Structure formats: C-alpha cells, structure tokens
Amino acid sequence: MRALRFHGPGDLRVEEVPRPEPGPGDILVQVEVALTDGTDAKAFRRGHPLLLAETPSPFGHEFCGIDTATGRRVVAANSAPCGGCAPCRRGQETLCENLRPFLNGAYAEYLLVPARIAGRNLLPVPAGLAPEVAAMTEPLACCLHGVERAGIEAAQTVAVVGPGPIGLMLCAAARDAGARVTVVGGRPERRELAREFGADPGDGRGADVVVEAVGTEEAWHDALELVRPGGTVLFFGGRELVVDTFRLHYEELTLRGAFHHTPRHVRAALAFLASGAHPWERLVTHRVGLEGVAGLFADPPRDLLKAAVLP
Numbered sequence: 001m002r003a004l005r006f007h008g009p010g011d012l013r014v015e016e017v018p019r020p021e022p023g024p025g026d027i028l029v030q031v032e033v034a035l036t037d038g039t040d041a042k043a044f045r046r047g048h049p050l051l052l053a054e055t056p057s058p059f060g061h062e063f064c065g066i067d068t069a070t071g072r073r074v075v076a077a078n079s080a081p082c083g084g085c086a087p088c089r090r091g092q093e094t095l096c097e098n099l100r101p102f103l104n105g106a107y108a109e110y111l112l113v114p115a116r117i118a119g120r121n122l123l124p125v126p127a128g129l130a131p132e133v134a135a136m137t138e139p140l141a142c143c144l145h146g147v148e149r150a151g152i153e154a155a156q157t158v159a160v161v162g163p164g165p166i167g168l169m170l171c172a173a174a175r176d177a178g179a180r181v182t183v184v185g186g187r188p189e190r191r192e193l194a195r196e197f198g199a200d201p202g203d204g205r206g207a208d209v210v211v212e213a214v215g216t217e218e219a220w221h222d223a224l225e226l227v228r229p230g231g232t233v234l235f236f237g238g239r240e241l242v243v244d245t246f247r248l249h250y251e252e253l254t255l256r257g258a259f260h261h262t263p264r265h266v267r268a269a270l271a272f273l274a275s276g277a278h279p280w281e282r283l284v285t286h287r288v289g290l291e292g293v294a295g296l297f298a299d300p301p302r303d304l305l306k307a308a309v310l311p
C-alpha cells in the first residue's frame, strides 16, 4: 500500500509499504480521508519526541474510513486509556500511564487500529455524516475536554484567542456549554467565520474564561491580560511561559491546562458533528493526495484551515 512517512523534519516521502496484518481484536481500516492538523504541521517542521520517536514513522492521526472486516464506516481516536492505572481509576483518563504510543499512520491507504484502541475508542459513523466531517471527531473531543477542564458554564463570558480550526471548534464547544463566546484575533474573514461556530468577534476583555488556541507566547500573554479578576485561563498548548504572578496572586486567577480527550468526549464529539449544529465542513478548505501534504505543511496557503488528504 502507499503511505506517507516521516523521515525527519521537512522530509516526508510517499512510499510503498506492506499492508498491516490485523491480529486478534485489531481493526484494519481503509482510509477514506485523513485531515491535517496543527500538531502534524508542527511535527513536520520540528519533529516530535513522542509522536515521531522513530524514523521513518507513519504519520497523521485524524481519519475516517471503512472497517475492512465489516464494511462499516468508522472513526477512531488516536489513543485509549487503559482503565486500570492510578490516574484512570481517579477518573483522569487523559493522564493514563498507558496512553502511548499514540496511533499514527492515517496518511496512508490503510491504517491498523490496534485492539486496545479498537475496543474502547473506535465508533461507527452515523449514516449521512460526511467522512471528512466525521474525521474531526478527535480534535473536537480535545476541545470538549478543554471546555470541561476550564469549568465553562452557562451564562459565562468566554474569549477564544485564535480562530484557527481548534479555536473555531472551541468556540462551538463553549457555545454548546451555554457560554457567550467572543473570538479574539486572527484575520477578518476568520472572525466572520467564527459567527458560524457560535462566537461574535470582539476584544474579549474581562472575560470570565479565556481560552488560548494559538500556541504562541504572545497569545499566552494576551490570554492572561484579557481575563477578569478571579477568572480562568485555559492553555491548549504547552511550552515555557513567564507569568505575572502579581495578577495571579492579587486577582486570584486560575490557570489550567488541557490535554487530549477521554472516551466520553470522543463519543460526544461524534454526536456533536452529526447534529449538524454548525457547518463543520467549512473547516476543510483544501483537498490533496498523499503527495500534496508536504507542500501544504512547508508552505501553508493563507486560507488553510484543515486539508482533506485523500490517499
């Protein structure tokens, strides 16, 4: 089969590799569509110590496809918690000690979903839901988990900094939780698109909760400046950050991080996509074959949100 593999930063190659052989409980999926995302774009440029530890590495993790054994259309998350370790028993499934290795290899004709994920985090796609929308299950699940981590509730004001694909999904997730959502930053056309995802453009000043969805130091500082005294800032990315502890202390700010997703959020995300509440398909702005992925990551078009990769 043909697969796009990561050989090192900036080096992606379409190669002929053996089709994986499913063992007991594994599910072999014929990939209909995979989606690009920001994590993959970053990993392409810099490598990734966890996702792409060994090279050449399979690549890509958002997908929808056909279970070759049953003919069903399915989606799967890129991990599943074990249910037995200490964090899992505490209910903190995103901190499961056995989440890794994360599933990679969606930029290929076939992807083997191992039994540990197939048993817990592989779901049939509802009839009528487009594969490229269903493939957003994993990132949307991260957003639903993030909204829960931030404690977002009805009638709160929420500012989402950064109207990229994740920012727009966060807008929808926060709106769905009943919040009044403002989208901050980005280009005018992106802020207009955010209206379709439940957010109004604004400056976000004094919001109860600020969600940072850009992943730059500048955006982290913006998020910390926008939040009201006593409010919460949710960080979606992670690197070093210098925090003004004066505000943290005197204004009792809460800073929280969110990572990954849980099986509950994976199910909720697929249902949210199937609800048709938002024009999710507008998050897919480009379509490429396996050969086109490297070019997109190396030189992203200005209007790129997510690309559908058709293997």
Ligand SMILES: [Zn+2]
Pocket (backbone or CB within 6 Å): 081, 082, 083, 084, 085, 086, 087, 088, 095, 096, 097, 098, 099
């Ligand atoms: Zn666990």
